[in-house]
Amino acid sequence: MRPAPGAAGVLRCFRGGRWYESADTTAVVGGLRVCLAPEIMLRGDARKAPAGPLRMAGAARREILRRAVSSFRDGAPVVGGIGAQDPAGFAASLGEIVGLPESLVWRWCDLLAASIAELAEVAPDRHSTLVWLPGNTFTCLVAVAEAVLRGSVVVVRPSNREPLSSARFVAALLDAGWPADRIRFCPTETAMLDPLIRLTDRQIVYGGETVGAAVSDVSTVEFRGPGRACAIVAADTDPDHTAAWLAGLVAADSGRFCTNVCTIACLGDPAALTNRLGALLDGIELAADPRWPVGWVSERTADRTADFVAGRTTAADRRLTTRELVVHSGGRTFLAPTLLRLPSPAGHPLAGCELPFPFASVVAADEPAVQRLVARSRFVYRTGVSA
Structure with a gap:
């Protein structure tokens, strides 16, 4: 820098x-x-x-x-x-x-x-x-x-x-x-x-x-301490509306707040929702987005964060955003907003993981799994679910 x-x-x-x-x-x-x-x-x-x-x-x-x-x-x-x-x-x-x-x-x-x-x-x-x-x-x-x-x-x-x-x-x-x-x-x-x-x-x-x-x-x-913020999504929510709501929770303030969502638990099939959410995160203009500007990082931070994510991603995980994690643009280095689909939140090293950029994992979950997530989260957002 x-x-x-x-x-x-x-x-x-x-x-x-x-x-x-x-x-x-x-x-x-x-x-x-x-x-x-x-x-x-x-x-x-x-x-x-x-x-x-x-x-x-x-x-x-x-x-x-x-x-x-x-x-x-x-x-x-x-x-x-x-x-x-x-x-x-x-x-x-x-x-x-x-x-x-x-x-x-x-x-x-x-x-x-x-x-x-x-x-x-x-x-x-x-x-x-x-x-x-x-x-x-x-x-x-x-x-x-x-x-x-x-x-x-x-x-x-x-x-x-x-x-x-x-x-x-x-x-x-x-x-x-x-x-x-x-x-x-x-x-x-x-x-x-x-x-x-x-x-x-x-x-x-x-x-x-x-x-x-x-x-x-x-x-x-x-x-x-860590917020481990999670969003609980009911089975019958509108995917377009919910994806727009979640994009703000994940990407606002460059993903640097403890209130930013890092885990999304879907009580229904997450496919339609996550496809839309991934597209919204891919559409964020790095640094200059009028809604959710993304900050830049040092090369060292970018490499260390990329190695951290790669070392904890399993063969069963699926990336739902298309940009590479590290992006070089305009002489600066960015960590691009990233969404992963995990097979299960139980014991996964990226479930509930707070990183210094917009990053979230999506899981399909039943009520017991939701309650386990909620128990370790300081901030819980819900849509279509009674608190």
């Missing part, structure tokens, strides 16, 4: 009320690097954190969030090591860092704003809150807003795959009037999860199954 416009340099930590350039850094993409906070720094900062509750009314905290959301989307907050970056520069940087089409940058900004506006009022507390963020979408910054509404001392740990959006949100909060001594921006190695849990009172942790297993016994952690 080319260097990210406006985002070359060394993205700094924020600690002690200022942006701080640590000795250790790691590469993000192009000319951008991010500073890493070692454990000794994390421990020292935790000892110096404010001890009492925030003396600020709930209305004032919500007003800070309102101004921060506006600055995040439409302003030019100053990020340490990067400087002021206007909205166009921010969108261009996310295109370079994580292959996000500009239309999705603005859509995700709007989704984040709506999620923050819907947060319930909470009483302030004296706790510190760790927010361990994922790299797939910056809409998860709503968790930082939740901690702000509580008046917490907020410790933001970004994904090292995409730390820019969370640094921008921290900068926007500071510009909006959030106390500088009540927020820290701490990029770290993944091994720092356990120390950060021990150094904070409450934790909101995003991640996959490995992270989930690591925090499963920690009572203070709210784990927001």
